[in-house]
Amino acid sequence: MDKMVELFGGGMMSPVPDPYPVYRKLRAEEPVFTFDGPLGPCSMVTRYDDVLAALKDAETFSSKGNARGIGLVMGRTILEMDGKEHLRQRRIVTPAFSPRALRAGLDEVVVRVVNQLIDEFSRDGRAELVQQFTFTFPLRVIAHVLGVPISDFHQFHHLALDLLAIAEDPVRGLDAAQKLVGYLQPILDERRRDPRDDLVSTLLHAEVEGERLTDEEVLGFLRLLLPAGAETTYRLTGSLIFALLSHPKVLEEATADRTVLPLAIEETLRWESAVQYVSRETTVDTEISGVAVPAGALLMLGIGSANRDESRFVDPDLFDPRRGDVSAHLAFGFGEHFCLGSNLARLEATTALMALLDRLPNLRFEPGAESTMVGMAFRSPDRLPVLFDPER
Ligand code: HEM
Incomplete structure (x- = not known):
């Protein structure tokens, strides 16, 4: 770990402001960088071609590596499954996040949640958009999809986020996992007795090869989906706002022509990938960029670095929504484990920005207030203090 901290100036959950010069050096000099992580030796892979090749080859680069990290707090989930087992389980939840589901009412939920939050500050002429907006809205949406009441929103928001601390603070992560189960179990019991039109009920009554999922399996899905919904899209939306406010020409273009927004979203996904790494474990001895990697090695595939690879x-380092290959990023992964929530994430980011641009004219950074992009494992701005013309 020391080697990594020395290089980046912080560990996986630290507010590292700029890892990109280090990635650039690693891509050039040490494309497979091995260090002692909290979960044992670990190798960081930083070149686009290597990351993509590993994501495409699930036989050599198994997802079971996740069992040694995030699986400790989430339980056994699709994130750590391979092959047929993965496909069978993933099929259960796929319809809930399909484009059809988004068109069949979820889009309206997102619009409602976004506008309710903006109502609370639109007349003030100023806001801190991380705390007052981006941080909360995606979790409210995913809670709605799952059917988890959001009355104790603050309680479970922090638990969902603490789960992800496992890489750096296993005690905190495991404690959050236990508390989250304590919170969710009564909801499972109730939905088993009295099913509703929500994903918890779907999971409880789904059958895989004639067998119902066990409570442990359902809880695994929930412990995966809650942080997946909470921790990622809020970061994308914050980074998108940061990117637009720090590139006023693009902001102007997007305000006048909303078809620029999808391009700005894709470019934000590349430029400041919310999820910077995915884990894999090698099943056989192999080679990456000419470096021998033994079977059983734990790998961190550096999506964030791959998306800044000068050879691709x-x-x-330039934020340019007009670059021709704006969708070639790996921010949602690639292949069998490609992000299940990518359509929802794009919908949420688009809806959020449409509403902000419609309702907060003259949106700009508050002069003199600091806003910095931070993070190693996950990245987004620490705060977004803004001014705008108040709504009447
Ligand atoms: C900007 C937002 C998001 C980003 C950057 C992101 C990123 C990713 C990445 C990189 C993976 C691949 C993991 C791997 O290959 O090991 C993934 C998988 C996944 N994502 Fe997302 N995600 C986002 C939003 C969401 C949302 C809103 C959901 C909610 C449903 C979600 C649910 C999932 C699930 C369930 C998987 C596991 C899929 C599988 O293993 O088959 N994600 N995500």
Whole structure:
């Protein structure tokens, strides 16, 4: 771990402001960088071609690596499954996040949640958009999909986020996992007796090869989906706002022509990937960029670094929604484990920005207030103090 902290100036959950020069150096000099992580030796892979090749080859690069990290707090989930087992289980939840589901009412939920939050500050002429907006809205949406009441929102929001601390603070992560089960179990019991039109009920009554999922399996899905919904899209939306406010020309273009927004979202996903790494474990001895990697090695595939690889993207550090290959990023992964929530994430980010641009004219950073992009495992701005013309 020391080697990594020395290089980046912090560990996986630290507010590292700029890991990109280090990635650039690693891509050039040590494309497979091995260090002692909290869960044992670990190798970081930083080149686009290597990351993509590993994501495409699930036989050599198994997802079971996740069992040694995030699986400790989430239980056994699709994130750590391979092959047929993965496909069978993933099929259960896929319909809930399909484009059809989004069109069949979920889009309206997102619009409602976003506008309710904006109502609370639109007349003030100023806001801190991380705390007052981006941080909360995606969890409210995912809670709605699952059918988890949001009355004790603050309680479970912090538990969902604490789960992800497992890489750096296993005690905190495990404690959150236990508390989350204590919170969710009564909801499971109730839905088993009295099913509703929500994903918890679907999971409880789904059958895989004639067998119902066990409570442990359902809880695994919930412990995966809650942080997946809470921790990622809020970061994408914050980074998108940061990118637009720090590139006023693009903001102007997007305000006048909303078809620019999808391009700005894709470019934000590349430029500041919310999820910077995914884990894999090698099943056989192999080679990456000419470096021998033994079977059983734990890998961190550096999506964030791959998306800034100068051999794949021209001027990779530049935020340019008009670059031709704006969708070639790996921010949602690739292949069998490609993000299940990518459609929802894009819908949430688009809806949020449409509403902000419609309702908060003249949106800009508050002069003199600091806003910095931070993070190693996950990245987004620490705060977004803004001014705008108040709504009447
Ligand atoms: C900007 C937002 C998001 C980003 C950047 C993101 C990123 C990712 C990445 C990189 C993976 C691949 C993991 C791997 O290959 O090991 C993934 C998988 C996954 N994501 Fe997302 N995600 C986002 C939003 C969401 C949302 C809103 C949900 C809610 C449903 C979600 C649910 C999942 C699930 C369940 C998986 C596991 C899929 C599988 O293993 O088959 N994600 N995500």
